Amino acid sequence: xxxxxxxxxxxxxxxxxxxxxxxxxxxxxxxxxxxxxxxxxxxxxxxxxxxxxxxxxxxxxxxxxxxxxxxxxxxxxxxxxxxxxxxxxxxxxxxxxxxxxxxxxxxx
Numbered sequence: 001x002x003x004x005x006x007x008x009x010x011x012x013x014x015x016x017x018x019x020x021x022x023x024x025x026x027x028x029x030x031x032x033x034x035x036x037x038x039x040x041x042x043x044x045x046x047x048x049x050x051x052x053x054x055x056x057x058x059x060x061x062x063x064x065x066x067x068x069x070x071x072x073x074x075x076x077x078x079x080x081x082x083x084x085x086x087x088x089x090x091x092x093x094x095x096x097x098x099x100x101x102x103x104x105x106x107x108x
Contacts, residue, residue, distance in 0.1 A: 075096075079089050 075093070079092075084092070
């Protein structure tokens, strides 16, 4: 009866030591894996932020394009009222383009 108790105790001690070694190995592996995982998560967040920003910029571009189309349509109507030639229309458009460039530069 004594021999079986000692061998059971020895088996438990070995099993405990093995489990400790397994836990240490898993912890070491986890430390090695965590850094790449953090880098990956950061990359995912960066990509998501970039996608959100791209969507905002796309919506802004759409809004600006619609405003430009409305402006050009109203400008064309005004040109028609005055029976302007194509050269006169182009000259006026160039003047407005120059003014809007100046406005944009002074706002920055």
